Amino acid sequence: MSEWSHGEENNFYRQLPKVELHAHLNGSVSSETIDKLIARKPHLNIQHSMTAIRSGQRRTLDECFQVFKVIHQLVDTEEDILMVAKDVIKEFADDGVKYLELRSTPRAEPKTGLTKKRYVETIIGAIQQCKQEGVDIEVRFLVAIDRRNGSEVAMEMVKLAEDFMLSSDGVVVGLDLSGDPTVGHGRDLLPALQKAKSCGLKLALHLSEVSSQAEESELLLDLPPDRIGHGTFLHPEVGGTCSLVEKVRKNNIPLELCLTSNVKGQTVPSYDKHHFLYWYNLGHPCVICTDDKGVFCTDLSQEYQLVASTFDLSREAMWDLSQKAIGCSFAPQSVKKRLEQTWAELRPQVLQTRVP
Numbered sequence: 001m002s003e004w005s006h007g008e009e010n011n012f013y014r015q016l017p018k019v020e021l022h023a024h025l026n027g028s029v030s031s032e033t034i035d036k037l038i039a040r041k042p043h044l045n046i047q048h049s050m051t052a053i054r055s056g057q058r059r060t061l062d063e064c065f066q067v068f069k070v071i072h073q074l075v076d077t078e079e080d081i082l083m084v085a086k087d088v089i090k091e092f093a094d095d096g097v098k099y100l101e102l103r104s105t106p107r108a109e110p111k112t113g114l115t116k117k118r119y120v121e122t123i124i125g126a127i128q129q130c131k132q133e134g135v136d137i138e139v140r141f142l143v144a145i146d147r148r149n150g151s152e153v154a155m156e157m158v159k160l161a162e163d164f165m166l167s168s169d170g171v172v173v174g175l176d177l178s179g180d181p182t183v184g185h186g187r188d189l190l191p192a193l194q195k196a197k198s199c200g201l202k203l204a205l206h207l208s209e210v211s212s213q214a215e216e217s218e219l220l221l222d223l224p225p226d227r228i229g230h231g232t233f234l235h236p237e238v239g240g241t242c243s244l245v246e247k248v249r250k251n252n253i254p255l256e257l258c259l260t261s262n263v264k265g266q267t268v269p270s271y272d273k274h275h276f277l278y279w280y281n282l283g284h285p286c287v288i289c290t291d292d293k294g295v296f297c298t299d300l301s302q303e304y305q306l307v308a309s310t311f312d313l314s315r316e317a318m319w320d321l322s323q324k325a326i327g328c329s330f331a332p333q334s335v336k337k338r339l340e341q342t343w344a345e346l347r348p349q350v351l352q353t354r355v356p
């Protein structure tokens with residue numbers, strides 16, 4: 001047990017400088033922003049209970065994907081996307097996140113004239129505006145491929161990401177593969193992912209989020225990806241294989257781990273059974289992330305605190321986790337170096353203060 005009071009613990013994790021590498025834009029919308037969206041679109045008759053999974057509640061993964069559909073109805077114009085992206089970036093900054101990699105699936109909305117290209121441009125615009133306003137956070141963007149949409153759209157997203165990688169002043173750094181893991185097969189997306197890799201885009205892939213994906217993970221790990229989202233069922237204790245674990249370890253591929261998301265989405269039975277422990281005990285790079293802070297009603301400070309209390313880790317160990325996450329980011333060396341400096345400057349004050 002910790003010798004610190006609850007208030008002190010909260011305060012410490014908020015002060016801790018953090019890196020967020022796995023955040024889906026529309027899953028990260030806070031209840032305050034949802035209020036503003038509902039006010040813009042009262043005719044949709046959407047209530048808060050439809051856009052978030054509260055403390056103690058559980059949903060099947062399938063039900064989680066229904067929640068995203070509701071949020072997508074609320075976020076369907078350029079103005080909405082700009083507001084949502086700026087709010088999300090500022091909320092992460094307020095939570096002590098110094099570097100954020102946001103990801104989102106470009107959507108065309110014929111009714112409002114939104115195109116996939118404008119979708120990405122609007123998010124890049126939000127990132128630039130936050131920078132101009134002096135928000136204390138460095139932000140990069142990953143174009144997401146929704147696996148449900150098949151190989152053709154995947155290839156279209158790779159082209160879009162490549163164009164933006166070359167024209168966005170370094171804001172677009174890679175691709176995400178996400179969406180309902182029970183739909184589609186990674187084999188069909190392999191050519192698009194290979195192309196992305198060959199043109200210099202970084203790959204963050206959701207792998208083995210459910211137990212039926214071993215064969216797909218086997219295939220996609222040969223790319224290899226630069227980071228893995230979840231990887232819940234990779235290891236043999238939960239039905240994965242030694243071969244999968246070996247591939248991950250051989251290439252030292254960091255795992256993005258999202259405790260609240262996995263427990264609320266019921267792919268992990270309880271916090272203490274989370275696969276964080278398996279990989280952490282191997283000394284493998286693990287990055288704590290939120291996944292969908294709005295939908296799962298969490299933030300990155302809470303996720304760090306949850307990991308520390310569940311696995312009885314010291315503040316120093318948690319500091320090391322947050323610092324090592326810098327190295328797992330897709331930021332260029334110059335940015336990583338600056339972040340390392342920030343961590344070095346903050347360390348004495350954050351690790352020693354006892355603020356009530």
Ligand SMILES: CNc1ncnc2c1ncn2[C@@H]1O[C@H](COP(=O)(O)O)[C@@H](O)[C@H]1O
Nearest residue numbers: 024025026027068104105144146178179180
């Ligand atoms: C809970 N675990 C998860 N597993 C897989 N994909 C997920 C996810 N959580 C979110 N997404 C992906 O992110 C989209 C919402 O944000 P954007 O509209 O892209 O910003 C979802 O529609 C899904 O494709």
Ligand SMILES: [Zn+2]
Nearest residue numbers: 024178229291
């Ligand atoms: Zn995710």
